[in-house]
Amino acid sequence: QGNGIWVGCAGGLVTAVAPVIIQGNGIWNPHCGVEVEQSEYEKLVNPLIHFENPDEPIPESDPNDRTPTAGLKSNRVMSVHIDPKIFDSYYNGCCNGTFWPLFHSMPDRAMFCAEHWRAYAQVNQEFADKTIKALQILAQEEPADSGTPLVWIHDYHLMLAANTIRNIADEQNLKFKLGFFLHIPFPPWDIFRLFPWSDEILQGMLGCDMVGFHIEDYCLNFVDCCQRRLGCRVDRKNLLVEHGGRTVRIRPLPIAIPYERFVQLAQAAPRVIDTKQKIVLGVDRLDYTKGLVHRLKAFETLLEKHPEHLEKVTLLQIAVPSRTDVKEYQDLKEEMDQLVGRINGRFTTPNWSPIRYIYGCISQDELASFYRDAAVALVTPLRDGMNLVAKEFVACQINEPPGVLIVSPFAGAGEQMHEALICNPYEIDAAAEVIHRALTMPEDERTLRMNYLRKREKVHDVNYWMRSFLKGMGTLITEDGDDVLP
Numbered sequence: 001q002g003n004g005i006w007v008g009c010a011g012g013l014v015t016a017v018a019p020v021i022i023q024g025n026g027i028w029n030p031h032c033g034v035e036v037e038q039s040e041y042e043k044l045v046n047p048l049i050h051f052e053n054p055d056e057p058i059p060e061s062d063p064n065d066r067t068p069t070a071g072l073k074s075n076r077v078m079s080v081h082i083d084p085k086i087f088d089s090y091y092n093g094c095c096n097g098t099f100w101p102l103f104h105s106m107p108d109r110a111m112f113c114a115e116h117w118r119a120y121a122q123v124n125q126e127f128a129d130k131t132i133k134a135l136q137i138l139a140q141e142e143p144a145d146s147g148t149p150l151v152w153i154h155d156y157h158l159m160l161a162a163n164t165i166r167n168i169a170d171e172q173n174l175k176f177k178l179g180f181f182l183h184i185p186f187p188p189w190d191i192f193r194l195f196p197w198s199d200e201i202l203q204g205m206l207g208c209d210m211v212g213f214h215i216e217d218y219c220l221n222f223v224d225c226c227q228r229r230l231g232c233r234v235d236r237k238n239l240l241v242e243h244g245g246r247t248v249r250i251r252p253l254p255i256a257i258p259y260e261r262f263v264q265l266a267q268a269a270p271r272v273i274d275t276k277q278k279i280v281l282g283v284d285r286l287d288y289t290k291g292l293v294h295r296l297k298a299f300e301t302l303l304e305k306h307p308e309h310l311e312k313v314t315l316l317q318i319a320v321p322s323r324t325d326v327k328e329y330q331d332l333k334e335e336m337d338q339l340v341g342r343i344n345g346r347f348t349t350p351n352w353s354p355i356r357y358i359y360g361c362i363s364q365d366e367l368a369s370f371y372r373d374a375a376v377a378l379v380t381p382l383r384d385g386m387n388l389v390a391k392e393f394v395a396c397q398i399n400e401p402p403g404v405l406i407v408s409p410f411a412g413a414g415e416q417m418h419e420a421l422i423c424n425p426y427e428i429d430a431a432a433e434v435i436h437r438a439l440t441m442p443e444d445e446r447t448l449r450m451n452y453l454r455k456r457e458k459v460h461d462v463n464y465w466m467r468s469f470l471k472g473m474g475t476l477i478t479e480d481g482d483d484v485l486p
Ligand code: GDG
Pocket: 010, 011, 012, 013, 015, 016, 183, 184, 255, 283, 284, 285, 318, 320, 360, 361, 362, 363, 364, 367, 384, 385, 386, 387, 388, 389, 392
């Protein structure tokens, strides 16, 4: 950890948002880890608000500084200093111990704790205060005709901040637009209402002009909660919620990937996998929402029921360490270690092991090579906001004939990527059959399905997502003056 940021952990929000922010010379609030190459890091010029490491205050900006954290030394940086104990209650407690499981519809794993909630409210307040300061600075600096500043808040870590920002900024007559994007699912009303302070979350998010979710189901869940918990007037067809005398727009904006970048990575990546064997690939943060235990069991069932795959097919599972301070995650690691050991012990022969398990983070080049050369990708979360791995796999499938994508209907990606094989991860026997079908699918069917999948991701890439959000906010005017959603 240096200057309050962590380098080296992988995650969807970072992979999706950081490149567009870097390209756009924009602002970035890297409070939960950034994984970018050093050369890209140097271009990360204007991070605005981030957590400060109290032991290492941010030095003055030096234009000749070429170190990885140079971006953070810009004088545009504003730090949010959080006491480590509060941070623990906020991040490991409320964010990852409560919201993460609850919003993934796994309430039995969620803890409800007033102290964690207070820490969450405090951190959100501090982010809001810094944002107000930033708006004040912009108001003094910017010429009057330079447009309205956009505050774009990301994810479940900051669901209260918008309402606070709006109240203070309105009082001070500051010009701004407020947008929010949630990277995880928004749960149905019946799950959401389990959280004792759920009304405050809704009010927090309704401080925005527009709230974006990956898919329409999450939008409808949110609209439903606003109506049933707060009594708001809502328009389900047009996804509008009336609150505090304003109309808040709710939008499905499926996140995507930098498609061309992954194609290029796949073109350049060296061959790592021995192609004599068919590889079934899994790439996930080690998280209980990703369905890894179910997946290993489905693969075991495949080997049991279809012994023709013995010594011919290998499951290559990358599991990136994640939230290692949280007990649930430590327990999952233990369970995975045991399960991999048991299945390998059961089927391994002198020349072959059924599962290759990498617990760690690999380089993007190596990842692209795996994506390109795998015969099947298994994207089978129990619940997932979107899932970028499914999209990255498709982008990297440049070999002829291509491989097969298997995706869970409980991921946002499963809602969008209709040409993939759909697989319910809870149904172990059926999942094994889907893997068998993928491994034995005729070449022309594989090609047909993959062509459709690739076409969609190519057109609807992460820049399209970004532009759609900005258009929805009315902050992006295209050449023909059109500022409505595509
Ligand atoms: C959240 C939501 C939503 C993984 N292993 C390695 C590695 N990765 C990268 C992948 C991908 C990212 O991590 C994982 O993204 P996902 O979307 O699959 O999942 P979350 O981290 O849970 O992301 C999710 C996303 O936000 C965006 O809105 O899609 O639903 O949960 O980009 O490539 N990268 C490298 N080495 C690895 O070993 N370099």
